[in-house]
Amino acid sequence: MPPLAEYVSYLSGIWERARLTNNGPLLLELEARLRVYLDVPYLHFTSNGTIALQLAIRALELRGEIITTPFSYVATTSAILWESCTPVFVDVEQGAFCLDADKIEAAITPRTSAILATHVYGYPCDVVQIEVVARRHGLKVIYDGAHAFGTRVAGRSLLSYGDVATCSFHATKLFHTGEGGAIVINDEALSKKINLLKSFGHVGDEHFALGINGKNSELHAAMGLCLLPRVASFIAARAALYGHYRQELAGLPLRYPVCPPDTDYNYAYFPVVFEAAAQLLRTKALLSEHGIDTRRYFFPSLNELPYLSGTADSRRCPVSEEVAGRVLCLPFYPELAAEQVGRIAGLVRLALAHAVPA
Known part of the structure; x- marks a missing residue:
């Protein structure tokens, strides 16, 4: 604001x-x-x-x-x-x-x-x-x-x-x-x-x-x-926040999108892809228990929307379906404090330590 x-x-x-x-x-x-x-x-x-x-x-x-x-x-x-x-x-x-x-x-x-x-x-x-x-x-x-x-x-x-x-x-x-x-x-x-x-x-x-x-x-x-x-300052703050998240989450079995070359990125979101849907669900639930809102963004894979019958060529899209089932966007905005990032990362670690891997 x-x-x-x-x-x-x-x-x-x-x-x-x-x-x-x-x-x-x-x-x-x-x-x-x-x-x-x-x-x-x-x-x-x-x-x-x-x-x-x-x-x-x-x-x-x-x-x-x-x-x-x-x-x-x-x-x-x-x-x-x-x-x-x-x-x-x-x-x-x-x-x-x-x-x-x-x-x-x-x-x-x-x-x-x-x-x-x-x-x-x-x-x-x-x-x-x-x-x-x-x-x-x-x-x-x-x-x-x-x-x-x-x-x-x-x-x-x-x-x-x-x-x-x-x-x-x-x-x-x-x-x-x-x-x-x-x-x-x-x-x-x-x-x-x-x-x-x-x-x-x-x-x-x-x-x-x-x-x-x-x-x-x-x-x-x-x-x-x-x-x-203020857009330039927003992007700079998000870039720093992105780096802090990656540092706090280092070593965890998480995957991140890869930025193509020759790109000046805007750091719009912070999505993480888990190895299994069970890990995602456990993490999302634990964060929610601690008052931290996350979003399955995007879910589901759009070729699997329930109302598409007869209105689309809904061929299988295995990469999209796999990522959509395992991606979670963590809180990400310029006012997010470093200690809050550390708290979120700590809960992600705790969830992954107790989640069923597959």
């Missing part, structure tokens, strides 16, 4: 203007600052990251099958289904648990219209190889960058890759606006189309298209304006 007085100063201006939404001055200022920060030509601040995904699919006029990852938050799949397309799951790679670019081509059919991949935990997908495959087959590329804010690859913002990239500014994210999201576009015509679609399809009293309400408010923009100048 930002200093309360700073946020209230923005609220005072909102009260003076009596303008809460519909592209107010704070929202326009936040969009402009985000474009500069990310070095992207077009960006729209949306009500959440899921709406951003739906807008991307609709604006690109995607039909048929969309190749996607089974290791992501459910919104990645539900956005595809909501827009009446069919998700085709391709397994993830073992390093950062992102969509395995080497397996995409085998899943392409005449009905494939796009690739929708997730930058898992802020680690980048193989954006170069995915672009090669997409161009070879005439496919659109959407990146679910809900975790990607602040990560750079080859000197570029990770959100600048693909035909469209989306981001979440939910309160749990490194940079947040309470609730919110963004959609990043590299094409002017597509940007204008998305702007229309997120505003009910009309400008003033002139109606041009079927649209939805994907806008956000001045209250949320104010939060973003408070926090955006």
